[in-house]
Amino acid sequence: MREITYAQAINEALRENMRRNSRIILMGEDIGRYGGIFQVTVGLLDEFGPERVIDTPISEAGFVGTCVGAAMTGLHPVAEVMFIDFTTCAMDMIVNQMAKMHYMSGGRGKVPFVLRTNIGAGRGAAAQHSQSFHSFFMHIPGLKVVTPATPYDAKGLMNTALVDENPVMFIEHKKLFITKGHVPEESYAIPFGKADIKREGTDITIVATHALVQKSLNVAEEMSREGVEIEVLDPRTISPLDREAILNSVKKTGKLITADEGCVTGGFGSEVAAIVAQEAFDYLEAPIMRVGSPDTPVPFSPPLEQFYIPDEGSIKDAASRILAYQ
Amino acid sequence: MVTEVVLPMLGITVERGKILKWLKSEGDQVEKGESIFEVEAEKVTTEVESPASGILKKILVHENIEVPVLTLVGVITSEGEEIPEKYLTIAPPKEVTPTAMVPTASAEVSQAMASETSGQIRAVPAARKAAREYGIDLSSISGSGPRGTVLKKDVENSIALLRGEGAAPKDKETRATSLARRLAEKEGILLDMVKGTGPGGRVTKMDVVKALEIRKAPTPAEAPTEMLFGKTIPMSRIRRVIARRMSQSAFTAPHISFISDVDMGRLVQVRKEILADFEGQFGVRISINDFIIKAVGLTIREYPMLNASVDGENIRINPEINVGLAVAMDEGLIVPAIPHADRLGLGDIATMRADLVERARKGKLSMEEIERGTFTISSLAQFDITFFTAILNPPQSGILTVGKLDEKLTLINGEVQARQVTRFGLSVDHRIIDGAVASAFLQTLKKKLENPSYAFLQL
Numbered sequence: 001m002r003e004i005t006y007a008q009a010i011n012e013a014l015r016e017n018m019r020r021n022s023r024i025i026l027m028g029e030d031i032g033r034y035g036g037i038f039q040v041t042v043g044l045l046d047e048f049g050p051e052r053v054i055d056t057p058i059s060e061a062g063f064v065g066t067c068v069g070a071a072m073t074g075l076h077p078v079a080e081v082m083f084i085d086f087t088t089c090a091m092d093m094i095v096n097q098m099a100k101m102h103y104m105s106g107g108r109g110k111v112p113f114v115l116r117t118n119i120g121a122g123r124g125a126a127a128q129h130s131q132s133f134h135s136f137f138m139h140i141p142g143l144k145v146v147t148p149a150t151p152y153d154a155k156g157l158m159n160t161a162l163v164d165e166n167p168v169m170f171i172e173h174k175k176l177f178i179t180k181g182h183v184p185e186e187s188y189a190i191p192f193g194k195a196d197i198k199r200e201g202t203d204i205t206i207v208a209t210h211a212l213v214q215k216s217l218n219v220a221e222e223m224s225r226e227g228v229e230i231e232v233l234d235p236r237t238i239s240p241l242d243r244e245a246i247l248n249s250v251k252k253t254g255k256l257i258t259a260d261e262g263c264v265t266g267g268f269g270s271e272v273a274a275i276v277a278q279e280a281f282d283y284l285e286a287p288i289m290r291v292g293s294p295d296t297p298v299p300f301s302p303p304l305e306q307f308y309i310p311d312e313g314s315i316k317d318a319a320s321r322i323l324a325y326q
Numbered sequence: 327m328v329t330e331v332v333l334p335m336l337g338i339t340v341e342r343g344k345i346l347k348w349l350k351s352e353g354d355q356v357e358k359g360e361s362i363f364e365v366e367a368e369k370v371t372t373e374v375e376s377p378a379s380g381i382l383k384k385i386l387v388h389e390n391i392e393v394p395v396l397t398l399v400g401v402i403t404s405e406g407e408e409i410p411e412k413y414l415t416i417a418p419p420k421e422v423t424p425t426a427m428v429p430t431a432s433a434e435v436s437q438a439m440a441s442e443t444s445g446q447i448r449a450v451p452a453a454r455k456a457a458r459e460y461g462i463d464l465s466s467i468s469g470s471g472p473r474g475t476v477l478k479k480d481v482e483n484s485i486a487l488l489r490g491e492g493a494a495p496k497d498k499e500t501r502a503t504s505l506a507r508r509l510a511e512k513e514g515i516l517l518d519m520v521k522g523t524g525p526g527g528r529v530t531k532m533d534v535v536k537a538l539e540i541r542k543a544p545t546p547a548e549a550p551t552e553m554l555f556g557k558t559i560p561m562s563r564i565r566r567v568i569a570r571r572m573s574q575s576a577f578t579a580p581h582i583s584f585i586s587d588v589d590m591g592r593l594v595q596v597r598k599e600i601l602a603d604f605e606g607q608f609g610v611r612i613s614i615n616d617f618i619i620k621a622v623g624l625t626i627r628e629y630p631m632l633n634a635s636v637d638g639e640n641i642r643i644n645p646e647i648n649v650g651l652a653v654a655m656d657e658g659l660i661v662p663a664i665p666h667a668d669r670l671g672l673g674d675i676a677t678m679r680a681d682l683v684e685r686a687r688k689g690k691l692s693m694e695e696i697e698r699g700t701f702t703i704s705s706l707a708q709f710d711i712t713f714f715t716a717i718l719n720p721p722q723s724g725i726l727t728v729g730k731l732d733e734k735l736t737l738i739n740g741e742v743q744a745r746q747v748t749r750f751g752l753s754v755d756h757r758i759i760d761g762a763v764a765s766a767f768l769q770t771l772k773k774k775l776e777n778p779s780y781a782f783l784q785l
Binding site: 226227228254281282283284285286324325326 | 454455527
């Protein structure tokens with residue numbers, strides 16, 4: 001099977017859907033002529049023209065709000081917010097408009113709108129362009145929050161997002177854009193709320209998102225040589241969340257690590273830990289460990305930034321804490 | 327008519343028991359007096375008879391769950407009778423509290439329960455769940471996790487042990503790398519006998535290779551013992567009972583001990599004289615122990631306090647004089663008792679002693695036979711041990727220790743004579759027995775043993 005990058009996989013899904021569905025339009029900063037800051041929308045202006053691929057002024061509240069209105073009145077917009085850090089400018093549009101309209105209209109109004117953005121530190125982009133607060137959005141009923149970790153998942157999940165009649169936060173990871181993986185040329189859809197067991201194991205469950213999926217797999221391979229079999233579960237969408245898969249895995253292994261790049265406090269891992277503590281308490285054989293970013297802004301200093309980003313070492317530390325209970 | 331079936335009181339100090347096997351199923355016809363389940367408590371297994379005839383309508387406590395004695399375990403109804411609603415909504419076994427119990431035992435039970443629920447035991451949730459399911463007291467398990475946390479595997483090991491599967495966990499539960507597993511399988515090595523050095527104590531291929539080397543070593547006999555060093559072994563069920571009872575005794579009853587040399591010459595002579603005829607008549611070789619049991623029984627009759635138990639602020643003087651004899655087994659010590667040792671003839675004592683000792687070694691004693699003792703004799707005469715003291719067997723207040731029979735030079739009226747001497751020790755509970763009483767008892771016993779004919783005066 002051919003290999004393409006994560007960015008190319010999303011681009012391909014956008015292109016195929018735009019060919020099929022003329023309601024789909026793209027909006028965002030530098031997405032047209034420049035092809036998007038991470039080149040996800042490259043070539044789409046040429047193919048679909050400026051009416052469907054619209055470069056906007058630097059006003060997140062403006063173009064996100066425009067998309068909500070466009071979605072309610074018949075289009076299927078896809079907005080790109082350059083960094084998740086900038087969604088805060090559009091928070092009213094996202095939380096109070098986009099997420100609520102379907103409910104507040106008694107189900108009559110629909111908001112078929114995909115908001116693409118990205119998380120992740122590691123590009124020396126400092127505290128305002130490197131955050132990973134995707135878990136904000138899983139706290140808001142009415143939003144689906146998609147977190148692809150591989151090119152294959154990115155394409156399949158985008159295909160699902162583009163047929164969903166209500167809002168989807170499509171949260172990419174900026175360090176994954178250039179990673180390559182097998183992606184079928186034909187169209188396929190990955191349902192929301194369906195976790196993927198990226199590696200089966202019997203000893204520890206790691207529920208990982210985004211870049212930490214691959215890092216967890218690296219640790220799993222390494223520890224397998226020492227006889228510890230780690231199961232790596234990627235929920236793929238953090239809302240809806242595949243609780244059943246998580247619980248089943250923890251019931252099997254009795255041990256849980258969550259690995260997510262957001263700050264640990266109040267983060268995705270905390271939610272998973274709480275679900276497991278509540279629903280699978282009796283199965284726990286060791287404390288739950290959360291791997292994530294420290295509760296500080298992302299440092300600009302490159303060595304500090306590297307120290308800040310959760311990596312294989314952080315996962316191994318968590319695993320060794322758990323293995324004391326083996 | 328509805329009859330409740332309860333876990334019977336299996337002895338005065340037995341707090342809990344476990345139904346090993348229901349001999350009847352729900353819906354079966356049962357006759358009064360017919361065995362309906364097998365129960366295991368402390369060290370023995372007993373069959374329990376049905377308290378009524380009818381239909382065993384409901385089993386409330388299933389097999390292998392340990393519950394306090396007097397817990398409601400089942401319900402018998404008349405044929406065609408419906409089971410009353412209240413039995414259908416009965417709480418799980420763990421929460422059933424004993425309704426009645428003798429004062430000492432109930433105090434112990436409530437104490438034990440308090441310690442179980444105090445929450446001071448560190449255990450992971452999965453371990454707590456397993457302990458709950460199998461009715462195991464977490465406080466009885468030593469945790470192998472950080473800061474002594476009880477892990478799931480600790481409970482599983484304990485369960486395996488209770489089921490008589492030995493100290494080691496089942497092979498498939500042993501953590502091992504797949505390479506190690508394959509090699510062990512090929513070479514016929516039991517993985518759970520191999521000490522794992524991998525992460526989390528996993529058995530690695532190297533560990534199996536090492537185990538193979540040990541197996542091939544020229545001194546195979548030493549290997550198993552060698553492998554015990556550095557290992558943590560969970561206590562067996564019997565060991566747990568012994569540990570609990572011995573520390574309970576040592577730390578609640580202040581022990582005082584008295585020592586006396588007894589000239590056994592005449593007793594040895596009497597035994598020699600009657601040995602053959604005795605065996606002809608009773609079919610058993612009379613032992614020195616049989617004489618000691620008899621003499622102790624007779625002496626207790628004169629000193630009732632040696633037959634007493636502390637019961638709160640009361641002293642309970644037990645009605646029967648039942649003399650126990652400690653029997654050593656590989657797994658631990660067990661003390662079956664000869665009932666009415668003061669009244670039984672030597673023939674009965676010897677016959678009964680031989681039978682009890684044999685059945686003790688086979689683990690076939692009834693709870694009654696163990697629990698009825700009111701005084702204990704512990705003899706190490708077969709070892710080269712001159713003298714020792716023992717810890718009281720609770721709730722008893724006296725224990726007699728018997729050293730080896732020794733030939734000794736003794737000065738008697740200025741003449742040196744050779745005597746066959748055994749050194750006896752008597753330990754008593756000083757809460758209720760003072761030195762003078764203990765000394766008088768030991769002295770009277772000595773007089774009986776040294777003068778067998780004098781002893782017969784009392785018969």
